[in-house]
Amino acid sequence: MESNQYYIRVSAACPLTNIADIDFNLKNIKICIDKAINNKSKAIVFPELCITSYTCGELFNQNLLIEKSIEGIKSICDYSINKDILISVGAPLTYNSSLYNCAFVIFNGKVLGIVPKSYLPNYTEFYEKRWFSEGIGIINKKINLPFQENIPFGTNLIFKSGIFKFAFEICEDLWVTIPPSSYLSLMGANIICNLSASNEIVSKADYRRSLISSQSARCMSSYIYASSGVYESSTDLVFSGHLLISENGSILKENNRFQRENEVIDHIIDVDKLNNERLRNISFRDNIKATPFESLEIDFKFSNNNIENDNFNRFVSKHPFVPSNESEREDRCKEIFNIQTSALAKRLTHTGIKKAVIGISGGLDSTLALLIASKTFDMLDIPRKNITTITMPGFGTTDRTYNNAVNLCKNLGTDLREINIVDACLQHFKDISHDAKIHDVTYENVQARERTQILMDIANKEGGLVIGTGDLSELALGWCTYNGDHMSMYSVNSSIPKTLVRYLVNYVASTQVSKKVTDILMDILDTPVSPELLPKDKEGKIAQKTEDIVGPYELHDFFLYYFIRQGSNPDKIIQLAKVAFKDCYTSETIEKWFKYFVKRFFSQQFKRSAMPDGPKVGTISLSPRGDFRMPSDASFNLWKSYLD
Known part of the structure; x- marks a missing residue:
């Protein structure tokens, strides 16, 4: 460079x-x-x-x-x-x-x-x-x-x-x-x-x-x-x-x-x-x-x-969305929670809705959405029992995530329900003539859409608001099922990148909940990120790890920050990544995942063009109504040629 x-x-x-x-x-x-x-x-x-x-x-x-x-x-x-x-x-x-x-x-x-x-x-x-x-x-x-x-x-x-x-x-x-x-x-x-x-x-x-x-x-x-x-x-x-x-x-x-x-x-x-x-x-x-x-x-x-690189003395943070100073980080987390809860509170008071429906998986994103909802309901003096949390075990659900989801909801005092989606998905496979032994994108998306259908229908039945759990990193990569987990009635995490989700959950675990809830949150933080759509391994553990498929989220968040916030050229982004992650990833790994990021970022814009409402929290939002207006059919050939 x-x-x-x-x-x-x-x-x-x-x-x-x-x-x-x-x-x-x-x-x-x-x-x-x-x-x-x-x-x-x-x-x-x-x-x-x-x-x-x-x-x-x-x-x-x-x-x-x-x-x-x-x-x-x-x-x-x-x-x-x-x-x-x-x-x-x-x-x-x-x-x-x-x-x-x-x-x-x-x-x-x-x-x-x-x-x-x-x-x-x-x-x-x-x-x-x-x-x-x-x-x-x-x-x-x-x-x-x-x-x-x-x-x-x-x-x-x-x-x-x-x-x-x-x-x-x-x-x-x-x-x-x-x-x-x-x-x-x-x-x-x-x-x-x-x-x-x-x-x-x-x-x-x-x-x-x-x-x-x-x-x-x-x-x-x-x-x-x-x-x-x-x-x-x-x-x-x-x-x-x-x-x-x-x-x-x-x-x-x-x-x-x-x-x-x-x-x-x-x-x-x-x-x-x-x-x-x-x-x-x-x-x-x-x-x-x-x-x-x-x-x-x-x-x-x-x-x-x-x-x-050998005489580059600028500090380059691995996690540009996360303050490096610990005391500043706590203040920032508090402010982000205030933004998210205030946004959700406005939507609830405007619609007159006093119930929320959230799909709980035992993963990071749904955990953060539930913590936001709980705090919002407390602020509005609405009982937490009005938060309907639904865990929907499927083909890949592990005991670890299932137990964390159930225990978290019980300890937070929500209205916990369990709906197993296996039979419904098998029936759908039969209806569309799909072999359940073929674990392809259809196999995965059927489960995601079945879960969303359940959430939407229960919300309609009980007069509730479906709260989306997907985060900014997933939107950037399009790592969500269109009209599945991609869709909700209000998406509280839509401008929170995955690296920041971790710090927010850790902030709550460290400062705002009981020892029992803290233990659950810490185990969720320690669980590999996964949609759990593919069957478990022989030991009953998570077989489908998201970062093995799409690459490390900390790299993608880094790429996203410099690509959107600064409009930087690929060579500059790669050089900065090599400085920031010099002790973590090889140059080849960084370049590989950056190419992947660019390809997916462009090809998945159609999902962002139809994303639900959600609050802007930081300097980057991919909302088509606010910060980011890009045609769904924009070509990435210019960036591909530059990288090649």
């Missing part, structure tokens, strides 16, 4: 500083550049005015300092030749008899452009207007330096290499009501860099962190932030060298502040993900109309992005 289609490794740096000692500062800036290159970074952001140091005060009025600072920029340019890294350093610049606080953007021996600071703080401890002029309104200008002419100068510059589009703002620019990065993002920039000198007072770091993560979320961008360090003047202020790399609302990397050595942090940014987020967000597109000026794109080209 061409990793550089999607990702870029970026760095934020805080070099050692000596106030007004340009040679010393240059030496340490170059050390940081080398560190970033050794870490395979393609862009590095330094603090505000790092060439001179930020706290020079009245020395900014000294011609010698300004002249030597520009010579320092030339030194960085010379140092950057053939280094294939985008460098942004802070330095003062004289233009039209005014001094500007600027970001100099350098690549392979040249200054690509210069961005002046738009907003100058001049309150409490800040006095920048004493020395500098504001850059607001400066666009499409040109600057001549002693070593280079016609350098773009302005606040509207975007620096582009392929899909990677960098834009720059300086410190206070981020703290204003509408930061320049908001407009620059609307104009296409997906990596915002901030050269900063933000002093520390109690709790300011928390606010700064929140500001950066929020701005990256609002702009659907990455945000690289580098602030001045402890060697700035401490006459009145202390600086901590705060370094942060954020992406779309998440802090990917952060340093420990107050370090006393040259420091560089790096992380990989997924720019393809950011661009896809923008494509699907109509409000972002609409907001583009509000930009007050046009950007000026400056092209340059990285020679090789050089990111492969």
Whole structure:
């Protein structure tokens, strides 16, 4: 795979500083550049005015300092030749008899452009207007330096290499009501860099962190932030060298502040993900109309992005639908239960129905649906006896699942009924001239449809609502019998993937039920996933294991997340899966099941086109009325050719 289609490794740096000692500062800036290159970074952001140091005060009025600072920029340019890294350093610049606080953007021996600071703080401890002029309104200008002419100068510059589009703002620019990065993002920039000198007072770091993560979320961008360090003047202020790399609302990397050595942090940014987020967000597109000026794109080209699996430092969760943090997971499970129960409660109160009918198999999905129904009935002060739970043993039902189903219903206090479907299925085989010894799809689907018929008819007879038990993973793969377990009157699990079903059941088992029910739930969690439509093995155990047939659900949930949520290309999904599951599955296994996923996802759309109502819980829903509208006869040849 061409990793550089999607990702870029970026760095934020805080070099050692000596106030007004340009040679010393240059030496340490170059050390940081080398560190970033050794870490395979393609862009590095330094603090505000790092060439001179930020706290020079009245020395900014000294011609010698300004002249030597520009010579320092030339030194960085010379140092950057053939280094294939985008460098942004802070330095003062004289233009039209005014001094500007600027970001100099350098690549392979040249200054690509210069961005002046738009907003100058001049309150409490800040006095920048004493020395500098504001850059607001400066666009499409040109600057001549002693070593280079016609350098773009302005606040509207975007620096582009392929899909990677960098834009720059300086410190206070981020703290204003509408930061320049908001407009620059609307104009296409997906990596915002901030050269900063933000002093520390109690709790300011928390606010700064929140500001950066929020701005990256609002702009659907990455945000690289580098602030001045402890060697700035401490006459009145202390600086901590705060370094942060954020992406779309998440802090990917952060340093420990107050370090006393040259420091560089790096992380990989997924720019393809950011661009896809923008494509699907109509409000972002609409907001583009509000930009007050046009950007000026400056092209340059990285020679090789050089990111492969062995140096891929992004965390890739095996289970993207499940929070990795345990405390967050519990909060999320509680919220999901509230969404599901509220949805079911609305359907019951709207219809005036006070009874529910659920088919209970002793498996995960029907267990979760029953737990949701029980909690909903409690919330509505309806007796649990109004929940009719029906277990329907068939040719493949094992003692383990049967006993778990029966015991769970008894302990939850539902109206438990047992209807054996064997005789009815045998009669149906006879009616349609099917040999019961042939265990094909007809053999399996007859059982699924017989069970659904029973549920629907009892619901009609008693004025109840058939609650569907199928989950999002089964819908994605079409692993359900059309007009069998595929159908219900309301489907509470329709946007819950299988990996999340496990955590939800485990959450209930751990926090909300008696020891006896907990034991039953834990055994259900330990039972292999199976529709139990084929006969038991010789030992009376489950012979038909779903994941042996369709592949591991954790892989399919992973594929589903990146295929739908991010619209990712197959090569990217496979690469991410190989990173996430490197200790679990071989490359061949991952590729095999991804091909299977794509084929089934397209061929089974007709089932999703006719799926019953059910609540959207997470960011992905396959409801044809809500999130996902795809023709049932869409071809997957494009994806097949790509994979082949």
